[in-house]
Amino acid sequence: MRLIARFALEKKEKFEIIDVFDKEIKRTQIDKKTPFIKSIAHKYPAAIWMERKIKDEFGIDFEGCFDKRPAVKHERFPKDIYPLRKDFNKQEIDFCEFKPYSYEEIKGEGIFTVPVGPIHAGIIEPGHFHFSQAGEEILHLEVRHFYKYRGLEKMVEGKNPFEIQKIISRISGNESIAYQKAFFDILAKASCVEIPENLKRKQAILLEIERIIHHLTDLGFIPNDAGFAPALAFMSKLSEEARRVFYKLTGHRFAFDALKEEIFIDNKLLDEFLPYLKKEVEFFKNWINDIPSLWDRMDTTGCLSRKKALKYGVVGVAARASGIAIDVRDDDFYKNYGFKMQLGVKGEVADRFKLRIEEIFNSIEMINNLKTQENENFALGEIKDGEYMSFTESSIGELFMYLKIMEGKVERFFVRDPSFVNWQAFHTTIYKDIIADFPLINKSFDLSYAGNDL
Amino acid sequence: MLRFWKKRIKTGVITENLEFDRGLEEIKKEIKDKIKRYFAGSLAIRMVDSGSCNACEAECNALSNPYYDLQRLGIHFVASPRHADVLLLSGVMTFNMYHHVWDAYNQMPSPKWVITLGDCPYNLSVFEKTYAIKGVDLPVDFHIPGCPPNPENIIKGFLEFLKGFEK
Ligand code: SF4
Numbered sequence: 001m002r003l004i005a006r007f008a009l010e011k012k013e014k015f016e017i018i019d020v021f022d023k024e025i026k027r028t029q030i031d032k033k034t035p036f037i038k039s040i041a042h043k044y045p046a047a048i049w050m051e052r053k054i055k056d057e058f059g060i061d062f063e064g065c066f067d068k069r070p071a072v073k074h075e076r077f078p079k080d081i082y083p084l085r086k087d088f089n090k091q092e093i094d095f096c097e098f099k100p101y102s103y104e105e106i107k108g109e110g111i112f113t114v115p116v117g118p119i120h121a122g123i124i125e126p127g128h129f130h131f132s133q134a135g136e137e138i139l140h141l142e143v144r145h146f147y148k149y150r151g152l153e154k155m156v157e158g159k160n161p162f163e164i165q166k167i168i169s170r171i172s173g174n175e176s177i178a179y180q181k182a183f184f185d186i187l188a189k190a191s192c193v194e195i196p197e198n199l200k201r202k203q204a205i206l207l208e209i210e211r212i213i214h215h216l217t218d219l220g221f222i223p224n225d226a227g228f229a230p231a232l233a234f235m236s237k238l239s240e241e242a243r244r245v246f247y248k249l250t251g252h253r254f255a256f257d258a259l260k261e262e263i264f265i266d267n268k269l270l271d272e273f274l275p276y277l278k279k280e281v282e283f284f285k286n287w288i289n290d291i292p293s294l295w296d297r298m299d300t301t302g303c304l305s306r307k308k309a310l311k312y313g314v315v316g317v318a319a320r321a322s323g324i325a326i327d328v329r330d331d332d333f334y335k336n337y338g339f340k341m342q343l344g345v346k347g348e349v350a351d352r353f354k355l356r357i358e359e360i361f362n363s364i365e366m367i368n369n370l371k372t373q374e375n376e377n378f379a380l381g382e383i384k385d386g387e388y389m390s391f392t393e394s395s396i397g398e399l400f401m402y403l404k405i406m407e408g409k410v411e412r413f414f415v416r417d418p419s420f421v422n423w424q425a426f427h428t429t430i431y432k433d434i435i436a437d438f439p440l441i442n443k444s445f446d447l448s449y450a451g452n453d454l
Numbered sequence: 455m456l457r458f459w460k461k462r463i464k465t466g467v468i469t470e471n472l473e474f475d476r477g478l479e480e481i482k483k484e485i486k487d488k489i490k491r492y493f494a495g496s497l498a499i500r501m502v503d504s505g506s507c508n509a510c511e512a513e514c515n516a517l518s519n520p521y522y523d524l525q526r527l528g529i530h531f532v533a534s535p536r537h538a539d540v541l542l543l544s545g546v547m548t549f550n551m552y553h554h555v556w557d558a559y560n561q562m563p564s565p566k567w568v569i570t571l572g573d574c575p576y577n578l579s580v581f582e583k584t585y586a587i588k589g590v591d592l593p594v595d596f597h598i599p600g601c602p603p604n605p606e607n608i609i610k611g612f613l614e615f616l617k618g619f620e621k
Contacts, residue, residue, distance in 0.1 A: 072586075074550040083585050093549070093585045118554050121533035123501045123514045126551060147550045148505045151586030166580040173509030173602070217512075230458060236519035237468065243516070253604055254509045287458050450508045 002313045003044040004400050005416040008054045010086050015060060020389070020400065030060065039065035046313045046421045057084035072146040072453075075099055083154055104142040106132035111139065114435060118147045125449035129438070136434040141427040148453040156413045161187060161383055161405060164413075169256040172417065172451035177203075177210040178394030179415075180259035182401040185390040190405060191381035199378055200333065201370045202263040205270075206255055207392070208363040208370075212277070213242045214395035215356040215363075218446045219284070222353050225440040226297040231288065238280055245273050261378050267371050274364050285357050298350035302441030304429045305347060312425035316397015316418045318445055321355045322347030328393035337369040338362070347429075349444040383408060394418060396448060417451030469523045489528050492565075492619060493539050497529045497612070500538035500562070501571075504555045505587070506545035509602040510572040514542070516605045529612055535561040540615075543590065544571045546578050552588045559592055567595045569615060572602050 004020040015035050019026040030037050039062040041047040051062045052071035059082040073079065076095040082088060105113055111134050118126035128144040152171060156164040168183045169176050181203055188195050195203075220235025243253050248269055250258035288294065304314065309322040319326050321344035329339050342358045344351030385405050392399045397418030404412040422445060429441060489497055501514055514531070517524040524530070532538050535558040547555065559568070573579035575590045579601050583589070596618070598611030 072550075076553065077549065081585075088585075090585055091583045095549075095552075118551070119502055119558055123511050123531060125503050125506070125508055125511060126554070147554070148503070148545070148548055149550050149586050150505055150546060150548055150581065151584035152581075154586075155582055155584045170507045170509075170580060170601070173507040173512060176507075176509075217515075230462075233520055234458075236516070237521065240516055240519045240521050254512075254602070256509075256601070283457075283461065287455075290457075291455070448508065450506065 002310075003040070003046055004313070004398075005402075005414070006040065006047050006050040006054070007402070007414045007416075008058045008060055008084075009404065009412040009414075010058070010084070015058060017054070017060070018402075020402075035059065036061040036063055038063045041065055041067070044313065045311060046424050049420065049424055050416075056082075058082050059085070069102065072149045074146065075101055083151060101144070103130045103144070104132075104140060105130070106139045110134060116438075127449050131435060131438075133435060136436070138430050138433060138435055138438075141430055143423055143426055145423065145449065146453045148450050150454065152454045153413050153415070156410050159410050160408060161190070161403065161410055164410065166257060171415070171454065172448045173254055174214050174448060175210070175394040175396060175399065175417075175451060176254050176256055177206045177259065178392045178399050179401075180255075180257075181207055182390045182392040182399050182415075183403075184259050185392070186388040186401060186403050187380050187383070189388045189390070190383045190386065190403070192384060193378070193381055196376035196378050198372045198374045198376055199261075199263065201337070201372050202265050203259060204334070204337070205265060205367050205370050206250065206258060206263070208367050209242065209246055209249070210255065211395040212360050212363050213239055213246065214446070215360050216242055216281075218443065219353065219356055221443045221446075222298070222349065222440065223288070223294055225443045226294055228291070228294050231284075231294075234284060238277070238284075241273075242277065245269060261380060262375070265371070267373070270367060270371060274367060278361065278364050281357060281360050295350060297437075297440065298353055298444075299348060301349045301433055301437050302429045302444055303346060303348045303432065304425060308425055308428045309347065312428075313421050314397075314425045315421060316393070317352060317355060317359070317395075318347075318397065318422050318425070320344060321351040326398070328391045328398050334366070338365045349440055352444040396446070396451075397422065415451075415454060417448055417454070419447035419449070419452040422447050423452055468520050469526065489616070495528065497540065497616070498532045498538045499529065499540045499542050499569075500532055500535045500558065501542045501544070502535075502555055502558050504543055504545035504551045504575065504590070505548035506572065506574055510544035510574070513602045513605055513608060514544075514571070517608060522605045522609065524609065527609070527612075535559070536563065538562050539566060541566065541568045541592070542571050543568060543575050543592065543594075546574045546581055546587050547590045549586045549588050555592070567615075568592045569596045569598060569611070570594050571598050571608070571611075572600055574601075 002022040006019050008017050014029040017028045017037055048067050054060050056070050056073045075098050078096045114131040114133055116129040118128045126147040130142040132140040168179050171179050216235050216239035220232040223231035246255055247253045304322050306322045309319050323343050325341050340362050342355050344355050387404045389402050400416040402414040541559055570576050576597050596615040600607055
């Protein structure tokens with residue numbers, strides 16, 4: 001079984017822990033006075049951060065867990081408050097005395113640490129990478145996150161679900177449509193209506209364009225991090241062009257707030273742009289294929305083994321590049337419009353690079369099939385109380401969203417961004433490489449920090 | 455590689471003469487003087503994300519694509535705050551980033567300026583205050599609005615900021 005998420009919520013009398021697996025959902029009620037539950041991190045290592053987060057936010061202890069350090073509560077965060085409990089309603093907390101975080105480090109003669117971040121040299125999001133080095137060789141890496149922790153899950157509590165759509169749009173800029181789609185599916189379920197086929201098709205088109213833009217950007221940055229700048233010039237030009245198309249289609253360069261009950265898509269624009277895009281990406285593929293020094297860097301680098309990927313429950317591009325056939329789009333709807341599972345072999349930087357190219361081709365083909373002139377009348381109805389879940393394949397991977405509505409208001413909102421599991425497997429990929437390969441490997445995964453930290 | 459150069463020559467220079475380039479033409483000399491006088495010939499910017507959704511960063515990265523090619527204006531992004539004239543700040547300033555952002559600011563040599571990028575650091579955009587958000591309390595000199603501001607508006611913002619030195 002694959003662990004998708006482990007999260008907590010507070011009920012009147014009890015806390016509840018929900019374990020979402022790919023084949024079943026387990027619920028455990030736990031006592032509020034001395035809240036504790038057995039850790040599952042030994043079997044499912046991706047549960048480590050999930051449990052640490054629950055401990056920080058709810059004060060629930062995990063029996064038998066081997067990592068008791070805080071996750072979202074950084075050095076100056078008050079330890080005795082549990083912000084996701086219902087009795088916590090402060091909007092302002094004060095800094096506490098600095099308590100150092102004990103990093104995973106390897107000690108020994110000649111071994112030194114290289115702390116990188118949270119603020120990085122380039123224009124990227126903040127996060128901390130803690131290397132233990134023997135010369136250039138990496139002995140260990142700890143990835144530490146939650147610098148961008150905005151408390152979004154709490155922020156939306158108590159609001160009408162329709163009120164929070166703008167926030168959902170802006171949780172992770174590169175995955176905006178995916179988040180909107182996940183939320184839209186939940187709203188549709190909560191109002192007991194089926195999303196009509198044509199609207200679904202248009203939503204899928206926007207989701208594929210978002211994916212294309214994300215892939216194009218990475219295809220430029222990956223070679224750039226291996227020192228091959230022309231690829232970045234080429235691809236940043238193309239991704240800018242794609243973003244402008246996105247703007248023309250949705251009125252926003254990142255399609256924020258674009259997933260409405262009625263969507264208009266200018267098919268003519270797509271007919272002009274997609275053949276051009278395809279030609280350009282084909283050119284790029286042939287051109288890059290002929291540059292052996294680049295493949296020297298990308299081959300054998302940053303290997304995520306199939307075994308580790310399965311163990312951590314890795315999803316999305318990262319999983320597929322390691323040969324694991326997992327994609328939310330692997331269903332009748334998408335297959336009907338031409339979805340083909342793309343798979344890599346070895347899980348190296350090169351596999352993720354090639355996979356992105358092939359996924360762009362597949363996305364173009366799907367968009368061509370998804371195009372439609374038709375429109376149905378559709379409106380989301382009145383929201384019914386209850387618990388709802390949805391899955392969407394963002395440009396990074398499987399996005400899981402949970403919403404509990406009580407008396408028409410958000411009682412609990414939970415998201416597991418694909419990055420949240422993938423980040424935890426990240427450190428397994430660098431042991432055969434030198435520290436200079438790190439930016440390249442990091443870019444080949446291109447995980448979200450904002451979505452991870454929320 | 456030959457194939458690439460063939461294509462490169464065929465494509466030519468695509469950097470756009472955006473409408474403000476005309477305006478730029480007019481103030482170019484002044485800006486150059488200002489940049490020369492105040493910024494030793496080039497304006498060095500250190501971008502720091504204090505809790506954004508990453509779209510503001512994506513638009514800053516887009517500034518370097520061939521359509522905008524920001525460097526032609528003498529404005530460039532630097533890797534260290536110690537090399538920077540301007541701190542460009544995005545995001546809502548989370549509790550967990552607060553001290554790191556101030557650290558970066560304190561590392562900058564004076565004179566120094568702070569520009570906020572996007573609605574997040576200015577008014578939290580669509581977000582609301584939570585326990586995990588501190589808000590910005592750096593001495594802000596200039597604000598570039600938008601959610602996110604597109605690359606063209608970011609460049610316009612930089613120019614407006616520079617114009618402030620004319621007074
Ligand atoms: S201002 Fe808007 S685009 Fe920029 S980080 Fe904030 S939410 Fe994202």
